[in-house]
Amino acid sequence: MNKEFYNEPTRLTPVSGEADVVVLGGGPAGIGAAIAAARQGASVILVEKNGYMGGACTAGQVGIWHTLSSLDGKKIIGGVVDDMLLGMTRRNAIYQLTDRGDVVLDTEVLKIVLDDLALSAGVRLLYHTYVTGVISENPGHIQAVIVENKSGRSAVKGRVFIDCTGDGDLAWHAGARFEKGNNDGQMQSPxxxxxxxxxxxxxxxxxxxxxxxxxxxxxxxxxxxxxxxxxxxxxxxxxxxxxxxxxxxxxxxxxxxxxxxxxxxxxxxxxxxxxxxxxxxxxxxxxxxxxxxAAEVGVRETRRFLGKYMLTAEDLLSGKSFPDTVGRGTYPIDIHSPSGRGISFKCLDGTLIEHNENGNVTRGMWTKDGKKNPVQYYQIPYRVLLPSSMQNVMVAGRCISVTHEALGATRVMVNCMQLGQAAGVGAALASSQGICPADVSIKELQDRLVSLGMPSGW
Ligand SMILES: Cc1cc2nc3c(=O)[nH]c(=O)nc-3n(C[C@H](O)[C@H](O)[C@H](O)COP(=O)(O)OP(=O)(O)OC[C@H]3O[C@@H](n4cnc5c(N)ncnc54)[C@H](O)[C@@H]3O)c2cc1C
Structure with missing residues (x-):
């Protein structure tokens, strides 16, 4: 705990940019958010601390994206991610890892593909720029984010802000409530x-x-x-x-x-x-x-912000449907032990695979009756992107409103991208209508996601 403080002198902070939607962090969630918002006609600034986008995928060299299909082979995820896959395929920088559609990417080439996609959508990129604070005159409402970069310290104004920093740095600066870790406060290991x-x-x-x-x-x-x-x-x-x-x-x-x-x-x-x-x-x-x-350690878990809904493992494994579903997935609940070498995978089909601390692997079923789980995919509602105490701040990616266990599944990149995409559309709608992201029409949001390439059938 810090015991010593300096009182910084008050200073005038110049405004270096302004946009309808400001996206903080250019990882899988941020890319989805920025491109989707720009494709809805919003002006968008993306602030990223590295000199490229991709987050853990590029900076952390985590080059595997999981399937876009349900367990029975129907496409359930689409939109911006399809354009990324196309860009990678055109450059011969990707191959199929499994016959279910999991892919391995050349994460260096991905940096080029992401630049192209963002710029062609009209996103203004601010690389090597760190979010360090917020300007907020009313609780829960932000006027601007404070950023620091080679040009100094400045403010970027916006109507809606989407925190895709993974750790939720913006939401944290804004005072949104969050949790970290399991019941003992321990987080999955990086x-x-x-x-x-x-x-x-x-x-x-x-x-x-x-x-x-x-x-x-x-x-x-x-x-x-x-x-x-x-x-x-x-x-x-x-x-x-x-x-x-x-x-x-x-x-x-x-x-x-x-x-x-x-x-x-x-x-x-x-x-x-x-x-x-x-x-x-x-x-x-x-x-x-x-x-x-890798340029930096890959982070699996830090802050999870408490939103208008908290998604649980039970919701995922039971395939619970929501009126405001904006994402779907199949990736298992995959928990890497915070303190040891164990990993457990609770798969949607009912399988439980545990890599124990002693090096043994056991396979069984997590279902009560030991039978196959009939669920083909899980659903993720829009409300997990809306921190409960915030008006114009959204979160997307691994810092959304989920339990420690549910995060084990939602954190994978195709899930983060589609949730970023949903946040981007929600933010663009809110900005153009002068309302809060929580108040957008869910029907309109879902329709727009479908027109961006998400398979329909919510
Ligand atoms: C070792 C490891 C293996 C994994 N394996 C897989 C896998 O096989 N498949 C899979 O799909 N997922 C995998 N994951 C999970 C996945 O990589 C992450 O959960 C996912 O990248 C999270 O996306 P995100 O956009 O929320 O955050 P991130 O990918 O962390 O991106 C956040 C972005 O925000 C930027 N940022 C952070 N703070 C600031 C700030 N203050 N100001 C400005 N910018 C900021 C960062 O530079 C980064 O670009 C793995 C993770 C790890 C650690």
Missing amino acids: GLCMHIANLNNSKEDGPTIQDALDSEPMDYNGKPYPAYLWTVPDVTMRKTGIMLAAARITGTDCTDAESLSNAEVEGRRQIDWVLRTLTKQVPSFKNAGISSI
Whole structure:
């Protein structure tokens, strides 16, 4: 806790921009929000702290998007995401990972595709710009956001603000109420991804990469390796390169600057050890090297803002329908242990897969009768995007109004994109009609989402 303070002198803050809709953060949610709002005719400014969009996908090298279809194969998600997939396909920068439609992307090429899509929709981009505060004369209503960048400190005015910063930095500055973590306040662990190049196709006997990493404690701290490793072949170097989600940093709070800094260092230490161990023990890694380490740790969970509705795991798994549904999905409730190496997947079809702390994997059913769950997709209502105490601030992406458990499912990128898209349309409607996002016509919102490419049948 800070004990010492300075009283900053009052100063005049210049206004550097103004738009109908201001989107904070250009990750999967922010991209969906900005492009959708601009396609509805709103003027849009997107503020992003990095020099590119994509969020955890690009900066964190998390290059897998999950399916756009229901369990029985019907398309349930569409719109801006289809244009991204098209842009990636045209550049030969994507491949299908599963026959259900999960894809692996070249996250460097994605940066180019996202620039093109945003600019062609008319979005004004403010890169290398950090949201640091708000100007608010009435509680719950924001006039402007304070941003800092190479040009100094300034204000960006707007009618509606969509917080897509993942951590909900804007909503936090605005005083919106939030929760963090499970019942003990612990959040899912962040991870650090890397790419490894120069693998060979050795047929020599050797341990699997997970067995190699589990075979001895990490040499720099004597602790067991804390992650279940997952890998996918690179897009461009399919035979000789892989992406590894190689590090898991337990006990981290990514909204605490020091904890986040420690996570970056610990993540790189784990990666260093992973490569040293694999080159020593696994024949196909003998001459391998690091081709890149993600620019930042990928964050799975921080603030969840309390909205006009709080979506629960029960809602998702029962396929509950809502009058204001604006998103759908199938990705399981996937919880990475905050304190250890465990992962559990509660799948929509009733399957429960648990990777235990001791390295064993168990499979069973989470349904009471042990039978298959008949639900084909879950639904996400518009109200989770509306923090309850805010008038012109929306949230989209992983900081929406969901329980810790439900976030395990809603946080994946195709879900974040479609919720961003819904927020963008809601914000554009509210701005053009001079009303609050909470008061827009749900029918009109849903119709517009369909005209943007969301499959109908709400
Ligand atoms: C290791 C790991 C593996 C994962 N695997 C998968 C997977 O296989 N498939 C999948 O779909 N999902 C996966 N996820 C989840 C997914 O990547 C995230 O939940 C998703 O990216 C969240 O999207 P978002 O837009 O809400 O936030 P983010 O992706 O975090 O984007 C937030 C954006 O806001 C910007 N920002 C933050 N603060 C500020 C600020 N103050 N001012 C300005 N800009 C700011 C950031 O730079 C960033 O661009 C994984 C996550 C992790 C960590």
